[in-house]
Amino acid sequence: MRWFAGRVPRLLPPVPDALTALAARQGGLLSVRQCGRHGVTRQQVAARVRRKDWAPAARGVYDTGVTNPGGDPYDHRRRRAAVLGLLVYPAAVATGPCALYLRGVAGTPPEIRPEVTLPDGSSRESRGPVVVRRLPLGRWDLVDGFACATTVDALRQAVPRLDRRHALAVMDSALHQGLVTPAALAAAHDAARGHRGVARTHPLWALADGRSESPAESWVRLSCHDLGVPPDVLQLPVVLAGRVTARVDLAWLLPDGGALLVEIDGAEIHSTPGAVVDDRRRQNLIDSRRTILRRFSGADAWRGVVGPQVARELRAAGWRPRPVRPDVVLTLDR
Numbered sequence: 001m002r003w004f005a006g007r008v009p010r011l012l013p014p015v016p017d018a019l020t021a022l023a024a025r026q027g028g029l030l031s032v033r034q035c036g037r038h039g040v041t042r043q044q045v046a047a048r049v050r051r052k053d054w055a056p057a058a059r060g061v062y063d064t065g066v067t068n069p070g071g072d073p074y075d076h077r078r079r080r081a082a083v084l085g086l087l088v089y090p091a092a093v094a095t096g097p098c099a100l101y102l103r104g105v106a107g108t109p110p111e112i113r114p115e116v117t118l119p120d121g122s123s124r125e126s127r128g129p130v131v132v133r134r135l136p137l138g139r140w141d142l143v144d145g146f147a148c149a150t151t152v153d154a155l156r157q158a159v160p161r162l163d164r165r166h167a168l169a170v171m172d173s174a175l176h177q178g179l180v181t182p183a184a185l186a187a188a189h190d191a192a193r194g195h196r197g198v199a200r201t202h203p204l205w206a207l208a209d210g211r212s213e214s215p216a217e218s219w220v221r222l223s224c225h226d227l228g229v230p231p232d233v234l235q236l237p238v239v240l241a242g243r244v245t246a247r248v249d250l251a252w253l254l255p256d257g258g259a260l261l262v263e264i265d266g267a268e269i270h271s272t273p274g275a276v277v278d279d280r281r282r283q284n285l286i287d288s289r290r291t292i293l294r295r296f297s298g299a300d301a302w303r304g305v306v307g308p309q310v311a312r313e314l315r316a317a318g319w320r321p322r323p324v325r326p327d328v329v330l331t332l333d334r
Contacts, residue, residue, distance in 0.1 A: 012044055015064075023066040025144075027080030031087040032060045058114075058128040061087045074110040085116035085130040086146055092116035093140045093147040095133055096161065099154035100170055102146050103179060107169025107215040109162070117149075133157075151179045156188040159204070160197035165302075168204050169218040175210030182210075211235050216264045216301035217249050223307030224250070229314050232324040236261070239331045251330070252310070254317050258290040259330055262310060265297050290332065292317075 019038040023030050035045055045062060048054040054062045061084060067076055082098040094102055097112040114130040121136030135157065140149050149157065151174055159167045174180045180188070189205040192198045207225060211234035212218045224230055229252070236251035236259070237244045250262040292313065296306045 012047055015040065020064075020066055023064045024068055026083045026087070027076055027078075028064050028066045029057055029061055029080060029083055029087055030064055031090075032062075033090065034087075058084055058088045058130060077110065078108060078112055081112045081114045083146065085114040085132075088114075088128070088130050089116050089118070089124065089132065092118055092132070093137060093149055095135055095149045096154060096157040097170075099148040100151070100158055100174070102143050102148050103151055103154065104177065105151070105154075105170050105179065106173040107166055107218065108158075109166050152184050152188045152191070155180065155185065156192040156195075159188075159201050160192055160195055164201075164204060165219045165222060166215075167201055168207060168222050169212075169215035171205070171208035172210060172212040172218045173215065175208055176213060178210075209234060213249070214264065214298070216298040219301040219304075220250060220262070220264055220296070220306045223301075223304055224310055227307045227311045228321075229307070229311045229319070230321065231262075232322075233328055237329040239329050244329075248330075252314055252319055253324060253328070254292075254314075254319055256317070258292065260292045260310065260313055260317070260319075261294070262306065263293070263295045264301055264306075265295060291330075 016038045019030065019035065019040065022034060022038075032042060032045060036042070045054070049056065049062065054064050057063045057080075063080075078101050082094055082101045085098065086092060086094055093099075093116060095117050096115050097108045098115055101108045101112065115133055116130065117133045117135040117137065118124060119137045119140065121134050123134055124132040126132050135149075135153075137149060137153060140147055140153075142148075148154070155171065155174060158170060162170065171185060175182065175185060185205065185208060189202075192201075207222070209221070212221060213235070217234075221231060221234075231250040232253045233251045234249070236248045238246040238248060238261075248261040249264050252260040254260060294309070294313075300306055
């Protein structure tokens with residue numbers, strides 16, 4: 001124990017469990033107001049900062065260091081950014097990528113900047129890392145207690161400012177989860193017209209497809225499209241012995257009646273022992289004389305190595321783009 005001028009240092013009361021749980025929901029962040037509502041005084045907050053138990057994150061907001069054990073560090077940073085603006089401006093609404101993240105849309109970048117708007121679109125001085133945008137909102141929602149722009153508004157705000165891969169991924173995810181309909185996505189596109197950055201994204205809005213089940217699948221699809229080899233089918237059903245035994249992420253139907261099948265493995269889905277066994281069983285079922293099966297990781301998808309390899313194999317097989325019925329299935333015989 002350290003002694004200072006003959007005085008025993010005062011012990012701080014423990015942080016209430018409810019406040020610790022709240023910090024975990026907020027990426028480790030707490031506002032002074034929230035602390036006060038749970039009986040933690042400003043003096044106690046300042047003492048924890050002096051002891052370096054907590055650190056300032058923005059005006060009136062502190063990082064407690066609380067994390068979810070075993071959680072994804074990228075997810076932690078996204079949550080922290082999405083919540084920070086709402087803690088700094090309690091009357092504000094999360095917008096853009098922050099609102100998309102809080103709504104559960106996959107595919108936002110690992111690093112997102114905290115951003116909010118006041119519902120009436122009035123201006124406020126930005127504080128620290130938080131950007132206050134002047135975006136009047138006709139409506140917004142509470143999502144798990146956080147005020148968020150609607151998914152349509154968040155997409156029209158975010159897509160023009162995201163890079164192509166993340167832009168397509170968030171649109172695909174919103175469609176896949178049923179958070180928007182194709183008509184609503186088209187409305188978001190129309191609402192975004194004329195805003196800075198939207199011109200370069202016009203082709204992306206038409207590419208959005210809710211059949212993509214992960215951001216990695218969206219990245220691969222975009223890469224293949226850029227190389228002139230867009231997939232013939234997404235989530236192709238594979239029928240064996242009269243029943244569907246698998247669905248393949250991306251497929252190309254070859255001139256000889258076979259198919260090039262591409263599976264994208266997400267680490268969070270395919271890394272457990274049980275998942276590895278299931279994947280091997282599926283692969284054995286769909287691997288045949290008529291199929292060319294290729295499996296890639298999410299990292300492969302991000303690095304852009306999938307599209308070029310697929311393009312080489314398709315050109316060697318004489319594949320050409322052609323219309324394919326949306327209800328096509330691949331039937332294999334054993």
